[in-house]
Amino acid sequence: xxxxxxxxxxxxxxxxxxxxxxxxxxxxxxxxxNVIRGIIVETEAYMENDPACHAYNGPTRRSKILFEKPGxxxxxxxxxxxHMLNLVTDKKEYGAGVLIRAIEPLCLIPxxxxxGKLCRSLEITRDLNGIDVTTDKNAIWVEKGxxxxxxxxxxxxxxxxxxxxxxxxxxxxxxxxxxxxx
DNA sequence: TAAGTGATTAGC
DNA sequence: CTAATCACTTAT
Numbered sequence: 340x341x342x343x344x345x346x347x348x349x350x351x352x353x354x355x356x357x358x359x360x361x362x363x364x365x366x367x368x369x370x371x372x373n374v375i376r377g378i379i380v381e382t383e384a385y386m387e388n389d390p391a392c393h394a395y396n397g398p399t400r401r402s403k404i405l406f407e408k409p410g411x412x413x414x415x416x417x418x419x420x421x422h423m424l425n426l427v428t429d430k431k432e433y434g435a436g437v438l439i440r441a442i443e444p445l446c447l448i449p450x451x452x453x454x455g456k457l458c459r460s461l462e463i464t465r466d467l468n469g470i471d472v473t474t475d476k477n478a479i480w481v482e483k484g485x486x487x488x489x490x491x492x493x494x495x496x497x498x499x500x501x502x503x504x505x506x507x508x509x510x511x512x513x514x515x516x517x518x519x520x521x
Numbered sequence: 522t523a524a525g526t527g528a529t530t531a532g533c
Numbered sequence: 534c535t536a537a538t539c540a541c542t543t544a545t
Binding site: 383385391392393415417418419420421423425438440453454455456497498499500501519 | 539540
């Protein structure tokens with residue numbers, strides 16, 4: 340019995356969502372119809388009162404998606420080369436989301452141990468920005484996976500940001516080889 | 522440790 | 534309009 344995570348999963352505090360996304364299964368239906376899956380093993384939380392968050396200074400043309408209803412995909416392009424996949428959390432009109440940083444592939448897909456590589460492998464681009472991830476009718480959704488035991492979850496500081504370095508809002512699965520390298 | 526790459530944003 | 538920045542990756 341496959342269960343798709345519904346909106347109530349995302350309609351919670353962003354830190355809770357970031358933590359409980361570990362172990363869940365990210366699914367992507369490619370244009371050719373094939374579905375690829377991977378277990379989420381690394382996440383980071385970003386919220387409105389956080390200087391590292393795109394929503395920090397209120398909605399802009401790019402960040403307005405973060406203020407959408409929870410369970411929406413926020414995908415942006417950065418460094419001229421890479422896309423980043425986030426899932427919008429909390430509540431509508433509050434700008435927050437979770438960055439999916441790494442997955443453990445459940446099929447033959449390479450290079451998913453980093454947010455940019457993950458989007459490249461899963462062919463995730465800005466075309467998918469703003470889609471609803473609570474239904475498998477769309478190109479991205481998340482299925483219920485196996486729960487990660489509390490003792491296998493590591494909480495630490497986020498990677499690659501200038502502000503908010505001290506905030507321990509990154510979560511990953513201990514000893515998982517697909518977690519990104521610092 | 523530095524370069525590559527181009528959209529986005531704040532500030533004129 | 535322009536310049537600075539950037540939730541990254543790869544190769545030195």
